[in-house]
Amino acid sequence: MERVHPLQRLEGTAWTSGAWEKFAGGNAAAYFFAWLICIAVLAVSLVIFWASFNPGRPFELRLGLDNYIKTLDSALFTQVIPNTILVGLGTVITVLFFGFPLAWLLNRTNMPMRAFCISLIAVSVIVPGLVKAMGWIILLSPQVGLINQFLMSIFQLEQALFDINSIGGIAFIQGLMLTPTLFFLLSGPMRSMDPALEEAAAVAGASAWRSARWITLALLRPAVLGGIIYTFMTAIAIFEVAALLGGFADRPVLATRLYVAVRPPAGFAAVNYGIAGVYGLLITGPSLLALYFYFRTLQQSHRYAVVTGKGYRPKTYDLGKFRYVGLLFVLLYMSLAVFLPLLVLVWLSLLPSVRMPSSQALSLVSLQWYEDIFFLIGGFEVVRNTLVLVVTTSVLVLFFSFMVSWVVVRTRLPGRQALDTIAMLPHAIPGLAFAFGLLILGILGVRWFPWLPFYNTVWIMVAANVLNRLSYGTRITNAAFIQIGQELEDAAAVCGARKWMTMLRVIVPLVGSALAFAGLWTALLVFREVSIPLLLLGPNNKVLATQIWVLWESGHVAQASALSVVLISVMAVLLLVIQRLTGRIGAGQQIASS
Amino acid sequence: MRDSKRYLRALFAAIVATSFLLAVGAGRSRAQGKQAADSRATVSQSMKQLVDGARREGRLTLSLVSSQGAKGGKALGDAFKRRFGLDNMSVTIDLSRGSAGDAHKAIAEHEAGITPSFDVRYFVDEAVLLLKEARAIKRIDNWEMLLKDINLKAYEARNKLSPAPFDGFGFTFATRTDALLYNPKRISEKDLPKTRIEYGHAKYKGMYSLPPWITTAMFGILKYDKSEWLDTVRSWGRNKGHMLTFAAGIERLLLGELSFLYANAYYYFEQKALDPNTPIGLSFFQDITNLHRAMNVVLEGSRHPNAASLFTLWSTSEEASLLFQEHASHPNIYLGTGRISHGELSELQKRRIDPITWFDSPKNLSAFLWYETAEGKSYGQALDRAQREGK
Numbered sequence: 001m002e003r004v005h006p007l008q009r010l011e012g013t014a015w016t017s018g019a020w021e022k023f024a025g026g027n028a029a030a031y032f033f034a035w036l037i038c039i040a041v042l043a044v045s046l047v048i049f050w051a052s053f054n055p056g057r058p059f060e061l062r063l064g065l066d067n068y069i070k071t072l073d074s075a076l077f078t079q080v081i082p083n084t085i086l087v088g089l090g091t092v093i094t095v096l097f098f099g100f101p102l103a104w105l106l107n108r109t110n111m112p113m114r115a116f117c118i119s120l121i122a123v124s125v126i127v128p129g130l131v132k133a134m135g136w137i138i139l140l141s142p143q144v145g146l147i148n149q150f151l152m153s154i155f156q157l158e159q160a161l162f163d164i165n166s167i168g169g170i171a172f173i174q175g176l177m178l179t180p181t182l183f184f185l186l187s188g189p190m191r192s193m194d195p196a197l198e199e200a201a202a203v204a205g206a207s208a209w210r211s212a213r214w215i216t217l218a219l220l221r222p223a224v225l226g227g228i229i230y231t232f233m234t235a236i237a238i239f240e241v242a243a244l245l246g247g248f249a250d251r252p253v254l255a256t257r258l259y260v261a262v263r264p265p266a267g268f269a270a271v272n273y274g275i276a277g278v279y280g281l282l283i284t285g286p287s288l289l290a291l292y293f294y295f296r297t298l299q300q301s302h303r304y305a306v307v308t309g310k311g312y313r314p315k316t317y318d319l320g321k322f323r324y325v326g327l328l329f330v331l332l333y334m335s336l337a338v339f340l341p342l343l344v345l346v347w348l349s350l351l352p353s354v355r356m357p358s359s360q361a362l363s364l365v366s367l368q369w370y371e372d373i374f375f376l377i378g379g380f381e382v383v384r385n386t387l388v389l390v391v392t393t394s395v396l397v398l399f400f401s402f403m404v405s406w407v408v409v410r411t412r413l414p415g416r417q418a419l420d421t422i423a424m425l426p427h428a429i430p431g432l433a434f435a436f437g438l439l440i441l442g443i444l445g446v447r448w449f450p451w452l453p454f455y456n457t458v459w460i461m462v463a464a465n466v467l468n469r470l471s472y473g474t475r476i477t478n479a480a481f482i483q484i485g486q487e488l489e490d491a492a493a494v495c496g497a498r499k500w501m502t503m504l505r506v507i508v509p510l511v512g513s514a515l516a517f518a519g520l521w522t523a524l525l526v527f528r529e530v531s532i533p534l535l536l537l538g539p540n541n542k543v544l545a546t547q548i549w550v551l552w553e554s555g556h557v558a559q560a561s562a563l564s565v566v567l568i569s570v571m572a573v574l575l576l577v578i579q580r581l582t583g584r585i586g587a588g589q590q591i592a593s594s
Numbered sequence: 595m596r597d598s599k600r601y602l603r604a605l606f607a608a609i610v611a612t613s614f615l616l617a618v619g620a621g622r623s624r625a626q627g628k629q630a631a632d633s634r635a636t637v638s639q640s641m642k643q644l645v646d647g648a649r650r651e652g653r654l655t656l657s658l659v660s661s662q663g664a665k666g667g668k669a670l671g672d673a674f675k676r677r678f679g680l681d682n683m684s685v686t687i688d689l690s691r692g693s694a695g696d697a698h699k700a701i702a703e704h705e706a707g708i709t710p711s712f713d714v715r716y717f718v719d720e721a722v723l724l725l726k727e728a729r730a731i732k733r734i735d736n737w738e739m740l741l742k743d744i745n746l747k748a749y750e751a752r753n754k755l756s757p758a759p760f761d762g763f764g765f766t767f768a769t770r771t772d773a774l775l776y777n778p779k780r781i782s783e784k785d786l787p788k789t790r791i792e793y794g795h796a797k798y799k800g801m802y803s804l805p806p807w808i809t810t811a812m813f814g815i816l817k818y819d820k821s822e823w824l825d826t827v828r829s830w831g832r833n834k835g836h837m838l839t840f841a842a843g844i845e846r847l848l849l850g851e852l853s854f855l856y857a858n859a860y861y862y863f864e865q866k867a868l869d870p871n872t873p874i875g876l877s878f879f880q881d882i883t884n885l886h887r888a889m890n891v892v893l894e895g896s897r898h899p900n901a902a903s904l905f906t907l908w909s910t911s912e913e914a915s916l917l918f919q920e921h922a923s924h925p926n927i928y929l930g931t932g933r934i935s936h937g938e939l940s941e942l943q944k945r946r947i948d949p950i951t952w953f954d955s956p957k958n959l960s961a962f963l964w965y966e967t968a969e970g971k972s973y974g975q976a977l978d979r980a981q982r983e984g985k
Contacts, residue, residue, distance in 0.1 A: 075983075247836055273702075353865055354849055355848065443706050537690055539688045555844055555845065
């Protein structure tokens with residue numbers, strides 16, 4: 001975790017000819033692009049902040065506290081904020097319940113089929129939360145949910161045991177959604193953990209439990225804390241699951257309030273951009289607090305850094321006869337997160353409309369929606385937009401993350417700490433808020449630069465996603481750069497290589513696998529992202545994720561299910577093929593210790 | 595002070611009522627005058643100019659009700675092109691629009707002075723009035739004569755399809771009648787609440803959902819005293835099972851999680867078309883059955899105004915209505931053509947129900963406009979809270 005010494009230092013401050021080159025010492029391009037993206041982050045953040053004080057339309061220059069007065073009602077403090085916090089905490093608990101054991105079982109034990117299980121967990125990411133929630137309504141609805149009905153008949157109960165339409169239900173689904181993230185966050189530290197301390201504990205007579213508690217857990221503390229904070233910040237900004245299970249008004253959370261402020265579900269209620277800005281800031285508040293603790297955790301992580309990640313092979317625990325119990329736990333998670341909801345979706349996709357399983361419903365089974373799949377997708381334009389969105393966003397996130405991390409980790413240029421903090425800011429601001437900020441900038445942009453292809457195009461979605469994923473990208477690239485010794489750069493410099501050549505020919509190949517992993521992961525997350533594209537949707541920038549949402553929202557659940565099944569199947573096959581070709585997905589160690 | 599407020603309110607209502615009557619009268623006399631003056635040849639010339647203009651423009655970007663689906667959207671676009679010989683026209687159809695948010699986004703685009711995202715968009719009648727007030731939509735000149743050329747039946751129903759407050763600004767392509775939909779496996783028709791008042795009865799606790807908007811609840815003041823009505827909506831709020839959009843509520847109804855709910859009648863026909871044995875029944879409240887018009891409008895400053903006007907007018911025709919019914923199960927009871935329109939009309943007639951809208955009379959319109967006043971806004975907020983929280 002030690003910072004690398006810089007090759008170049010600032011030699012004087014006079015801005016003469018070539019002063020810029022002297023100042024940046026071959027890092028000028030990196031410095032420029034790093035600040036470019038960070039200024040963009042700041043600009044959009046500023047728009048959200050400004051909008052919260054603007055009681056009028058986005059382009060009116062009025063300021064006031066009206067939006068805050070309207071927003072800060074009693075329901076906000078008695079319902080919305082408590083619900084949001086409960087959803088965040090509940091999600092964290094679910095994620096820890098599944099994520100920590102999974103990371104341990106698949107990285108530190110001799111459980112069978114580990115590689116296959118890791119692939120399955122990676123594949124589970126592609127199942128959108130919306131789709132999981134749709135499946136779980138059928139399973140755990142209090143009145144008709146299949147699992148509830150089964151339990152009620154077995155135990156002769158009068159009331160259902162579970163209600164998925166609750167804060168607990170939202171937290172459960174979001175927890176299943178975010179478990180893979182924690183899994184991969186913990187996999188790195190677990191794999192690179194020095195076994196010496198555990199061996200010493202064993203020699204000293206400590207039981208496996210005591211060793212796990214006082215050595216393993218203690219060493220993992222920064223990673224776990226980082227994961228908890230990351231999960232909480234993500235959980236309170238997710239909108240679609242809360243909208244589906246909590247309705248827009250039954251169990252409101254800040255994310256659904258923000259969405260409704262910009263896109264009221266019906267009627268002729270006013271869109272209130274200013275109030276959306278206030279909700280955006282309200283989500284940002286606790287996230288910034290979490291971010292503060294996140295940075296504090298990182299600052300203290302050197303105390304735990306007894307290993308460098310090189311030259312060690314962590315101890316593998318022998319589970320003995322419990323090996324298959326571990327496998328069952330993995331299968332339990334996969335069943336809850338993927339198989340069961342997917343099974344429900346397959347069932348629904350074969351019916352004309354929503355039905356509970358019955359012999360009568362069985363007689364209605366057909367492939368009619370699969371025959372209409374081209375129409376459900378929305379045509380080639382939608383596929384093209386999705387590809388452009390996913391690929392371009394991934395490439396740009398990698399590029400800008402590389403530039404930011406280069407400046408932050410491998411130089412001593414002034415402002416690099418600020419760059420690192422700004423790059424992490426998008427994680428504190430929900431994607432919806434970024435989308436909202438860009439929507440306002442888009443409208444203003446068309447007004448001032450009508451020739452600019454931005455508003456109502458796929459590029460506005462790309463911009464929102466790049467900004468939103470920057471924090472994630474830079475965590476991976478930071479971690480990757482930290483692991484590379486300075487001597488390689490020095491050798492390249494001695495051989496006369498220019499800085500950009502060193503970057504391209506020496507550093508990129510070394511961090512290539514981390515970049516590939518980050519790119520693929522970003523692509524998957526962007527592919528399943530619903531809220532950002534929904535807010536920025538125009539006539540010509542539809543993408544696949546929004547098609548599913550629109551079908552569901554208009555009551556076409558069977559069609560939405562058919563489309564989901566097809567997309568998940570295609571993505572799963574693609575992912576497995578890529579994994580087979582690269583053998584790297586799921587390794588995940590690069591994300592870990594940032 | 596109180597007297598002066600009352601006086602101002604009365605004055606406001608009188609102005610609104612007079613404007614409404616003048617608009618109706620002016621519209622009719624204008625139409626009659628033009629009918630007498632314009633020859634058939636002149637009208638055809640206008641039509642020809644419009645079609646030629648649309649052909650020159652070569653493109654059209656429009657939003658449709660999402661339930662129309664991509665297949666239905668294509669069918670509609672193809673039929674439109676076929677009808678006017680616009681084979682080379684490129685029609686872009688968006689199915690994700692129509693919410694109130696989009697009306698405000700359209701107004702924001704208009705006020706920002708930028709070209710609207712769409713040429714034609716659909717909105718419910720209330721939102722169309724909002725857009726008209728904001729001058730964000732365009733009136734189609736000579737629309738009555740053009741409509742006569744497009745479809746005679748639509749022309750005959752013109753006073754219902756584009757009534758006085760809209761008068762050439764908004765055109766009804768579908769109607770949404772509020773109905774009581776129920777799952778016969780959970781409750782029989784005779785056990786359903788008969789009136790909106792009964793809907794909030796404690797014996798129905800948890801059996802229905804309410805939508806997260808108050809457009810239906812707002813109609814209550816046309817029949818009941820405001821304070822009595824607010825108490826009624828509170829009782830709904832206390833006894834509701836969930837708060838869900840109509841589409842989501844229908845899903846729960848079909849699953850058997852809910853017993854009944856009020857929603858648009860077309861959901862009944864939609865589900866029955868998918869499977870005649872679907873457990874869904876159709877009934878109506880005896881006290882208030884409200885109706886919303888789904889209207890197409892041409893956005894002010896649209897890129898392709900001729901194509902937009904032509905499509906908007908054509909969307910009221912029998913040919914278009916049949917396609918809306920086939921793919922989106924959206925009837926147009928003002929036009930009365932097609933299976934679903936007939937079905938809904940016959941259900942209404944059987945029960946002797948005449949659906950009400952805000953635009954049927956000056957009294958109704960002034961009640962609607964009252965919601966725009968400070969007092970009305972405050973009442974609307976109270977309705978919203980009553981429905982959400984039962985308080």
